[in-house]
Amino acid sequence: AxxxxxxxxxxxxxxxxxxxxxxICVGAHPDDxxxxxxxxxxxxxxxxxxxxxxxxxxxxxxxxxxxxxxAARVRTAEVDAACRIIGATPLFFGQIxxxxxxxxxxxxxxxxxxxxxxxxxxxxxxxxxTHMDHQVASMLATRAWxxxxxxxxxxxxxxxxxxxxxxxxxxxxxxSAVVEQKKRALFAHVSQDGQGIWREHHEIMAAWRGxxxxxxxxxxxxxxxRGGRGCGDG
Numbered sequence: 001a002x003x004x005x006x007x008x009x010x011x012x013x014x015x016x017x018x019x020x021x022x023x024i025c026v027g028a029h030p031d032d033x034x035x036x037x038x039x040x041x042x043x044x045x046x047x048x049x050x051x052x053x054x055x056x057x058x059x060x061x062x063x064x065x066x067x068x069x070x071a072a073r074v075r076t077a078e079v080d081a082a083c084r085i086i087g088a089t090p091l092f093f094g095q096i097x098x099x100x101x102x103x104x105x106x107x108x109x110x111x112x113x114x115x116x117x118x119x120x121x122x123x124x125x126x127x128x129x130t131h132m133d134h135q136v137a138s139m140l141a142t143r144a145w146x147x148x149x150x151x152x153x154x155x156x157x158x159x160x161x162x163x164x165x166x167x168x169x170x171x172x173x174x175x176s177a178v179v180e181q182k183k184r185a186l187f188a189h190v191s192q193d194g195q196g197i198w199r200e201h202h203e204i205m206a207a208w209r210g211x212x213x214x215x216x217x218x219x220x221x222x223x224x225x226r227g228g229r230g231c232g233d234g
Contacts, residue, residue, distance in 0.1 A: 004172050004213045007043055008223065009120055009152060021049040024119040025088075025156075026110075028137040029059045029097060030075045031189040034082050035202050036156035037123050038182040039175025040219050044121075045087030046178070052089045052117060054110075055079060056137045057097040063191050068096070074191050082188040085181060100136040102143075111144040119151050126155040126222060128166045134158065145226075154221040159201045169220035172209060176216040179206060 010021060023044045027033035033041070033053045045051045059075040060068035076092075083090045093110070095101070114122065124141035125134045138155070145153045154171060157164040175182060186194040186202065206217040 004174075007040070007047070007173060008154065008171060010044060010047060010049065021120040022118055023049055023051045023121045023123070024054060024114060024117050025052070025123040026054045026056065026125070026137055026141040028056045028100070028125060028131065028133040029062065030055055030079045030082070031059070031186065031192050031194060031197065032125065032134070032137075032158055033123070033156075034086070034182070034185045034189065034194075035197060036125070036158045037154075037219050037221075038082075038086055038185045039178045039206075039217070040123070040156075040173045040221075041088055042086045042178045042181045042185070043173065043175065050089075051087060052091055053079075053083060053086075054091045054093055054113065056093045056095050056100060056140070057133065058092060059192075060097040062097060071097075071191075075189070078189045078191060082185040085185040085188060095136075097133065100133045102136050102139045106140055107143045110140040111147045114141075114144045114148060114151075119148070121154065122148075122151050123154045123156055123221070126157055126164050126167050128164070129158070130163050130165065134163060148226070150226055152226070153224045155224075156219065156221055157205070159197070160205055162201070167220070167222065169209070169222055171221040171223040172213045172218045173221070174210070174213070174215045174217075175206065175219050176210065179217040182206075 058072035125138040127138040
């Protein structure tokens with residue numbers, strides 16, 4: 001079954017007995033979560049849910065001519081700006097761009113981090129991706145998710161066709177009302193030409209996914225649930 005348009009698991013907080021959800025997104029680099037699911041994150045935040053983004057790295061190798069520390073400072077400032085636009089809190093996992101690893105220690109650390117946050121919804125990279133850092137971020141998030149008692153996992157896509165591959169969504173979120181917010185969050189990543197990323201990849205993807213469900217713009221996900229809980233209406 002394909003869930004369309006509504007935010008998974010998320011009632012409006014004004015409704016009687018509505019619960020505030022914990023939403024956690026794991027991304028490899030600054031600008032990955034913004035590219036893949038900023039619209040969905042912004043919609044959760046607007047409803048009053050707690051939204052946090054775990055960045056595996058600070059994008060240390062992402063600026064030609066700058067040292068790892070210099071690039072990290074620039075890109076951390078861009079993260080701060082983007083998260084303010086989304087309504088999210090950034091967290092940094094501490095691995096290094098281009099040298100990420102899946103180890104028992106890193107799996108344990110990610111599991112500890114996510115267990116402390118008690119997420120209701122976890123968003124992570126689709127694992128079939130040409131960028132190894134994306135693969136690592138996905139694997140760490142997935143291994144941690146498998147240890148959580150009850151949490152729904154949603155894989156998102158980034159630069160479909162050039163990075164994300166073989167992605168067949170079963171869940172869509174209508175981001176038509178927040179697409180400008182998503183753009184501003186992505187544009188905050190000036191060092192990465194966020195405007196170019198939007199124009200060359202995610203503008204096309206948002207329109208394409210929107211067309212699949214009959215709206216102006218959408219984000220698509222592959223959804224997995226644990227504990228017998230599925231998607232709800234939002």
